[in-house]
Amino acid sequence: MQLKRSSPTRYRFFSVIGFFIADMSLIATPQSMSFEAALPLQSGASIRGYSLSYETYGTLNADKSNAVLICHALNASHHVAGVYADQPNNVGWWDNMIGPGKPLDTDRFFVIGVNNLGSCFGSTGPMHTNPDTGRIYGADFPVVTVEDWVNAQARLLDALGIEQLAAVMGGSLGGMQALSWTLQYPERMKHAVVVASAPNLNAENIAFNEVARRAIVTDPDFHNGHFYEHGVVPKRGLRIARMIGHITYLSDDVMNEKFGRELRSAVNSVTGYKYSTQEVEFQIESYLRYQGDKFSEYFDANTYLLITRALDYFDPARAFGGDLSKALERAICKFLLVSFTTDWRFSPARSREIVKGLIDNRRDVSYAEIDAPHGHDAFLLDDERYMNVVRAYFAQIANSLGGAA
Amino acid sequence: MSDPLIMQAIARLVPNGARVLDLGCGDGALLAYLQEHNGCTGYGVELDDANVLACAQRGVNVLQLNLDQGLKVFADQSFDVVLQIDTLQHLRNAEVMLRETARVGKIGIVAFPNFGHWFNRLSVLRGRMPVTKRLPYQWYDTPNIRVGTYADFADLARKNQLQVLDSFGLQHGQEVRLLPNLMAGTAVFKLQRR
Numbered sequence: 186m187q188l189k190r191s192s193p194t195r196y197r198f199f200s201v202i203g204f205f206i207a208d209m210s211l212i213a214t215p216q217s218m219s220f221e222a223a224l225p226l227q228s229g230a231s232i233r234g235y236s237l238s239y240e241t242y243g244t245l246n247a248d249k250s251n252a253v254l255i256c257h258a259l260n261a262s263h264h265v266a267g268v269y270a271d272q273p274n275n276v277g278w279w280d281n282m283i284g285p286g287k288p289l290d291t292d293r294f295f296v297i298g299v300n301n302l303g304s305c306f307g308s309t310g311p312m313h314t315n316p317d318t319g320r321i322y323g324a325d326f327p328v329v330t331v332e333d334w335v336n337a338q339a340r341l342l343d344a345l346g347i348e349q350l351a352a353v354m355g356g357s358l359g360g361m362q363a364l365s366w367t368l369q370y371p372e373r374m375k376h377a378v379v380v381a382s383a384p385n386l387n388a389e390n391i392a393f394n395e396v397a398r399r400a401i402v403t404d405p406d407f408h409n410g411h412f413y414e415h416g417v418v419p420k421r422g423l424r425i426a427r428m429i430g431h432i433t434y435l436s437d438d439v440m441n442e443k444f445g446r447e448l449r450s451a452v453n454s455v456t457g458y459k460y461s462t463q464e465v466e467f468q469i470e471s472y473l474r475y476q477g478d479k480f481s482e483y484f485d486a487n488t489y490l491l492i493t494r495a496l497d498y499f500d501p502a503r504a505f506g507g508d509l510s511k512a513l514e515r516a517i518c519k520f521l522l523v524s525f526t527t528d529w530r531f532s533p534a535r536s537r538e539i540v541k542g543l544i545d546n547r548r549d550v551s552y553a554e555i556d557a558p559h560g561h562d563a564f565l566l567d568d569e570r571y572m573n574v575v576r577a578y579f580a581q582i583a584n585s586l587g588g589a590a
Numbered sequence: 591m592s593d594p595l596i597m598q599a600i601a602r603l604v605p606n607g608a609r610v611l612d613l614g615c616g617d618g619a620l621l622a623y624l625q626e627h628n629g630c631t632g633y634g635v636e637l638d639d640a641n642v643l644a645c646a647q648r649g650v651n652v653l654q655l656n657l658d659q660g661l662k663v664f665a666d667q668s669f670d671v672v673l674q675i676d677t678l679q680h681l682r683n684a685e686v687m688l689r690e691t692a693r694v695g696k697i698g699i700v701a702f703p704n705f706g707h708w709f710n711r712l713s714v715l716r717g718r719m720p721v722t723k724r725l726p727y728q729w730y731d732t733p734n735i736r737v738g739t740y741a742d743f744a745d746l747a748r749k750n751q752l753q754v755l756d757s758f759g760l761q762h763g764q765e766v767r768l769l770p771n772l773m774a775g776t777a778v779f780k781l782q783r784r
Binding site: 521537540541544545547549550551552553554555556570573574577578580581 | 609631633639642643645646647649651652653654655662663664665668
């Protein structure tokens with residue numbers, strides 16, 4: 186779920202600043218780890234011969250106690266912070282949060298960003314070849330769940346020789362992974378930082394995902410998920426999926442403030458309207474079309490289906506008759522939860538459900554409900570209160586490590 | 591209320607090792623004190639952003655919730671002690687919160703500015719709302735929307751079938767047990783459900 190871009194000039198200004206800071210401090214190097222052994226999946230299927238892309242920042246301390254795992258959401262990757270040496274404008278998606286001197290300070294923590302299975306940013310996904318058939322996976326890529334991703338991440342940590350994490354952190358779908366970590370590997374982590382997330386998706390949220398999926402699947406260029414061999418991309422479906430997504434990541438107020446009813450180019454009539462049903466008339470239309478076009482250029486249609494399904498399926502309380510408090514009994518780490526008041530896709534009420542479940546189990550939990558205007562996107566933006574609470578929480582963790590870095 | 595004498599006076603009412611919920615915990619100083627000196631665990635509830643941050647910096651568990659929306663996230667009798675220290679006077683739903691405090695906690699401890707203090711009475715007698723070190727606001731900008739006395743609160747507790755286990759005044763950090771409604775700037779009640 187991507188940062189909303191401001192006007193081109195402002196964007197350029199910030200990217201120049203961002204580049205300057207990043208260039209001063211953090212050069213990221215993408216790495217890849219191959220796994221031959223089959224990973225059993227929740228569905229009963231398995232996947233073998235896959236690879237995971239990841240990046241690390243900072244230095245693992247001598248007793249390997251300062252590692253923090255970052256889990257990504259829908260439209261993100263292992264490129265969490267910094268820039269690439271040969272791509273100075275390619276800034277990590279959580280670079281405002283993570284880096285030297287930032288709230289999650291890479292001078293004190295060893296931070297790992299990992300790209301999930303099924304993604305389209307480096308780790309094995311539907312566009313890669315299935316070693317069992319020699320064909321591109323396409324729609325045959327196995328359905329992966331949040332739990333499967335966490336298992337895959339745990340294998341990566343095994344390979345990196347990290348037994349216990351200082352923290353797992355994520356926002357939105359990434360927050361679901363952080364929460365799932367506390368249930369699947371409670372002994373392997375000391376803290377969970379869960380931002381703008383939920384214990385499951387409600388019906389409205391699944392509905393948005395389903396509309397996006399139908400847009401993709403009914404695109405004639407989708408070819409039942411095997412569009413790669415036809416040399417086409419279901420761009421129409423991806424565009425519409427992205428447009429819907431974008432609407433839900435923003436708040437009504439921010440959209441009105443940014444676009445209102447402003448026309449893209451008023452014509453010389455009394456109202457300024459073109460009186461056309463198909464041309465771009467309002468600025469918001471132009472913005473959504475632009476976002477959709479951009480997204481359809483780089484995102485994979487099968488990945489979109491897989492990731493939205495993983496969102497839909499996540500429901501740790503399900504095995505406990507819907508009792509989240511029972512489900513959270515297994516979690517023993519300390520928690521920080523953050524939500525944003527104008528986020529209606531992952532509303533504060535959903536975070537409070539998790540808080541309640543943890544309180545019922547007498548777990549250590551802090552919860553910040555940030556009164557930010559930006560909707561769900563707020564978790565990627567610079568709100569001082571949000572940044573400061575996360576900074577304070579990680580400072581406490583760092584102090585508990587005994588100053589080791 | 592981060593005056594060390596007042597904190598100590600409140601802390602004396604809290605059993606060692608108690609599970610504590612501090613409603614309107616401010617910067618978390620009292621909770622940190624109780625953790626350190628009384629071996630307590632628990633959470634603070636706070637609405638103000640700066641206070642939430644101060645709690646996070648201290649490393650006490652803080653939950654950013656609006657008390658005017660109730661205590662839904664807390665189960666019945668799930669805390670040994672629920673504190674309402676200088677909180678009651680800010681609440682729209684002060685009576686509901688008092689009942690909620692007794693629902694969630696085995697013991698409730700409530701402290702608030704006593705408008706029955708002789709100095710405040712004198713001020714009103716002169717025709718002026720009191721402005722003191724304890725009540726530094728003017729009538730038009732005060733966050734203290736519930737203006738009550740030690741004696742008023744005793745009535746409210748009775749009305750809600752709450753048993754007063756102990757009650758006294760605090761003045762300059764000292765317990766006032768003689769004529770507290772007249773002699774103390776702060777009223778303290780220790781309560782439980784009948």
